Amino acid sequence: MKAFAAPIDDILFSLNHVARAGVLPQWDGDVAAQIGQHFAGFAEAEIAPLNASGDQQGCRLVDGRVKTPDGFADVYARLADQGWCGLTAPEKFGGQGMGPLMSAITSEIFAGANQGLQMMCVLVPGAIRTILRFGTADQQARYIPPLASGETMATMCLTEPGAGSDLSRVRCKATPAGTGWEISGEKIFISGGDQDLSAQIVHLVLARTSDQGIKGLSLFLCPSTQKDGRRNSVGVTRIEQKMGLHASPTCQLIFENAEAELIGEAGQGLAAMFTMMNKARIETALQGVAHAARAYDIASTYAAQRVQGRGRDGVAVTLDQHADVRRMLAQIDGFALTSRAIAHIALVTLEAGENPDLVEFLTPIAKVYCSQAGIDAVDLGIQVLGGCGYLREYRLEQSYRDVRVTAIYEGANGIHQRALATRLLQGAPGAAFEDFVASEGGIFPDAPIKTRLAQWRQARHAVLCSDDPAALAEEFWQASIAALLACVWARLKSAARHHPNAARITALCDADKY
Numbered sequence: 001m002k003a004f005a006a007p008i009d010d011i012l013f014s015l016n017h018v019a020r021a022g023v024l025p026q027w028d029g030d031v032a033a034q035i036g037q038h039f040a041g042f043a044e045a046e047i048a049p050l051n052a053s054g055d056q057q058g059c060r061l062v063d064g065r066v067k068t069p070d071g072f073a074d075v076y077a078r079l080a081d082q083g084w085c086g087l088t089a090p091e092k093f094g095g096q097g098m099g100p101l102m103s104a105i106t107s108e109i110f111a112g113a114n115q116g117l118q119m120m121c122v123l124v125p126g127a128i129r130t131i132l133r134f135g136t137a138d139q140q141a142r143y144i145p146p147l148a149s150g151e152t153m154a155t156m157c158l159t160e161p162g163a164g165s166d167l168s169r170v171r172c173k174a175t176p177a178g179t180g181w182e183i184s185g186e187k188i189f190i191s192g193g194d195q196d197l198s199a200q201i202v203h204l205v206l207a208r209t210s211d212q213g214i215k216g217l218s219l220f221l222c223p224s225t226q227k228d229g230r231r232n233s234v235g236v237t238r239i240e241q242k243m244g245l246h247a248s249p250t251c252q253l254i255f256e257n258a259e260a261e262l263i264g265e266a267g268q269g270l271a272a273m274f275t276m277m278n279k280a281r282i283e284t285a286l287q288g289v290a291h292a293a294r295a296y297d298i299a300s301t302y303a304a305q306r307v308q309g310r311g312r313d314g315v316a317v318t319l320d321q322h323a324d325v326r327r328m329l330a331q332i333d334g335f336a337l338t339s340r341a342i343a344h345i346a347l348v349t350l351e352a353g354e355n356p357d358l359v360e361f362l363t364p365i366a367k368v369y370c371s372q373a374g375i376d377a378v379d380l381g382i383q384v385l386g387g388c389g390y391l392r393e394y395r396l397e398q399s400y401r402d403v404r405v406t407a408i409y410e411g412a413n414g415i416h417q418r419a420l421a422t423r424l425l426q427g428a429p430g431a432a433f434e435d436f437v438a439s440e441g442g443i444f445p446d447a448p449i450k451t452r453l454a455q456w457r458q459a460r461h462a463v464l465c466s467d468d469p470a471a472l473a474e475e476f477w478q479a480s481i482a483a484l485l486a487c488v489w490a491r492l493k494s495a496a497r498h499h500p501n502a503a504r505i506t507a508l509c510d511a512d513k514y
Contacts, residue, residue, distance in 0.1 A: 001393050002301050004048035006040035006109045007293045008033075009500050010340065017495035018488070019344035021101055024351055035098070036105040039084065046075050048113035054247030055116065055398050059195075061239050066194040066249045072117055076197040079121070080150025088125050089148035090132070093140065100125070100279075104347055107283055108340070112290035115402050116247025120153060120192035126279035127154035127204060134219070134264035134272045143202060143221065152200040156276055157187040157222075157253065165415055167206065167270065168214045174207035174260065182257040183207050183222055186237075189409070193251025194236045200224050203234065205255070206273050209266050217269035220260040233258045244401030277410065278363060284410045285343040285366040288374030291403040292336035295374075295381035298396055300329050302385050319384070328384050332377045334508055339373040341488045342366050357432035361424050362484075364416035369481055371406035371413060378403055414473070420480060421463050421473040430460065433480070440487040447490035452483040 012033055021027045054069040061067075079085065088103045089095020103125055110118040124147050131143050146152040163169035172185025183205055187193075194201070201224040210216035226232050238252040264272040303320035311317045319325045346362040349355055378399045382389030389396050407413045424430055437456065441449035459479035463469045493509035496502050 001052075001395055002298045004044055004051070004113050004294070005297055006036075006043055006112065007297070007336075008036050008040045008105075008109070010293065010337065011105055011108060012036060013495070013499045013505075014337070014340045014344050015101060015104070015348075017498040018341045018491045019348045021344070021348050024101070024348065026099055026351075027101060032102060032105060035087075035102060036109070039106045040109055042079075042082065042084075043109045043113040046078065047110065047117060050075060050117065051114040051247075052392075052395065052398065054114065055244075055402075056246075058246035059239055059249040061236060064236060066196060066236060066239065066251065068120075068195055068197060068249065069116075069247050072247065073197050076117070076121075076150070080198075085121065085124060085150035086148030089128050089144060093128075093144040093148055095128075095144075095148040100351060101344075101347055104282075104286060104344065108286045108290045108293075110290075111287040112294045114247070115287060115290070116245050118287075119245060119248035120195055120197060122283050123154045123156055123192070123276070123280065126156070126276040126283075127202065129279060130204065130219075130272055130275045131221075131263065133275055135221075139221065139261070139263060146200060147202070151198060152202055152223075153192060153195065153198040155190050155192055155201060155203045156273075156280065157190055157193075157203050157205040158273065158277075159189045160185065160187055165412065167217065170206060170208055170217055172205065172207045172255065174205075174209050174218060174220055174262075177257075177259075181220060181260045181262060183220060183255040183260045184257055185255055187253045187255070189240070190251045190253050191248055193249060193253045195249055203253075204263075204273070204276060205260065206269050207260075209269075212267070214270055215267050218266045219263050219269040219272040221263050222255070222258055222260040226259050242405075244398065244404060281363055281367040281410045282343060282347060284406050285339070285346075285370035288370035288372070288403060288406050289336060289340045289343055291374035291399050291406075292332065292339055292377035294399055295377040295396060296329070296332045296336050298394065299332055299381040299384040302388070302394070303329060325384055328380045330508060330511055332380050332384075333504070334511075335373040335377040337492060337505070337508065338485060338488050339370040341492065342484065343370055345488070355432055355436075357428040358436055361420070361429035361433040364411075364419055364424070365480060365484060367410065368407075368413045368416050368477065369484075371403075374403040374406060375400075417473040417477040418470050421469050421476040425460060425463060425469075425476070434460075437483045437487060440490065444487075444490035444494065447486055447493075449483070449486045449490060452479075452486040455479050456483040 015021045016029050050071045057069040086095035087098050091097040128147055174181045174183045203222040205220045205222045208216050209218045233256040235254045236251045237254050240250040303325055306319045307316050308319050343366045346366045350359045382396045388394050437453045456479045459476045463472045463476050496505035499505045
């Protein structure tokens with residue numbers, strides 16, 4: 001088995017030279033490198049070794065509580081002690097105030113090392129951001145410090161048996177009770193719905209406060225412990241038996257008059273929840289990136305060592321000397337590099353705060369492309385390893401099972417494609433994307449950007465003239481990602497000299513197969 005190695009050089013190259021994080025006044029590339037390398041060492045030495053055993057052991061429900069795999073609680077305690085839980089939390093609440101780009105570094109490494117454990121930690125930054133934006137000063141003072149310290153973890157409770165992507169069907173109900181609220185109902189597919197790592201859990205619950213469709217939905221903070229110190233009436237009825245992510249407890253939860261408090265305004269629950277969901281979508285994109293990078297590391301290492309067949313001179317050669325294997329390795333590497341760049345460009349644009357319309361268009365593109373890139377990269381990695389890729393010991397079969405869900409959760413990919421062809425295209429976000437691609441075409445006149453932009457405009461015209469734009473969502477998606485990839489490859493080629501292995505980047509760009 002190839003031990004996990006964090007792709008820290010690729011990550012820093014992408015942020016600094018492709019996504020151009022240096023335009024942000026708060027970005028310090030040297031500090032990012034130091035922190036990234038420190039976390040990479042921790043992930044390689046302590047988090048990654050639990051990935052295989054956690055997958056094989058899985059989570060169990062014992063006396064109504066979730067038991068995580070052996071070793072998870074100990075490594076989480078060290079994670080919290082070193083301050084990683086509060087990396088992006090404001091300093092005044094006990095965090096380190098490092099910002100989302102620093103989180104992008106650690107999140108990718110964490111997901112590549114052990115996505116099962118990461119799934120239980122990944123919602124904390126989004127929860128903090130939601131509380132900062134919509135919570136009262138008192139709520140911020142009570143909830144953010146324990147989230148930053150690792151004492152508390154967070155969940156996002158949206159889905160119900162009768163309400164998946166259609167949130168207007170949410171039936172979980174919140175009713176006033178004294179100075180607070182009580183929640184009753186059922187939620188399913190709740191990542192980390194219960195666990196034995198943190199002392200507390202705060203559930204961010206979307207619940208109905210009126211019968212006015214989505215306007216009747218509000219967001220609530222529902223802690224695992226009541227004000228009097230007793231456990232809140234939130235029970236686990238089941239841990240889902242999943243294809244992958246066995247070490248992450250995906251729970252069915254039952255709320256029975258559970259104590260809760262409103263966050264934000266009544267009836268504005270979706271606005272508050274989307275603050276957390278949009279962050280989660282970028283995190284999902286980075287999970288796809290992580291698996292693509294891991295697939296390349298495993299497959300390229302194996303192919304360089306495995307002697308199989310002979311070259312044209314009759315001498316035995318390793319797998320990577322065969323043209324078809326080299327083609328697959330280049331595709332895997334290309335998926336990792338381009339998906340990472342897309343996620344990072346979206347994040348840098350978000351942090352710049354100057355073009356929210358472009359962020360709104362790039363976010364679903366990043367979620368769809370990066371998740372699918374992770375799936376395709378791991379699939380190719382298995383093919384490179386042949387029969388060994390189908391075996392547990394080489395770890396790609398687990399990666400395939402784990403990454404597959406990224407195209408499903410945080411909004412199925414088809415839903416995001418439909419949004420691009422309908423709501424987003426017909427508003428300012430579509431125009432912002434067009435301007436972005438046109439600008440990149442001016443910077444890189446020798447790249448095929450202008451051709452891809454012309455094709456995108458044709459696809460846009462077809463969608464805008466259609467009586468059923470959703471039926472053209474796939475075609476429009478293909479035109480959109482082709483235009484964006486032309487920009488990304490141009491940036492990669494221009495920046496290649498800054499990478500420690502510039503020849504590798506240049507060779508991929510010159511192949512022009514993407």
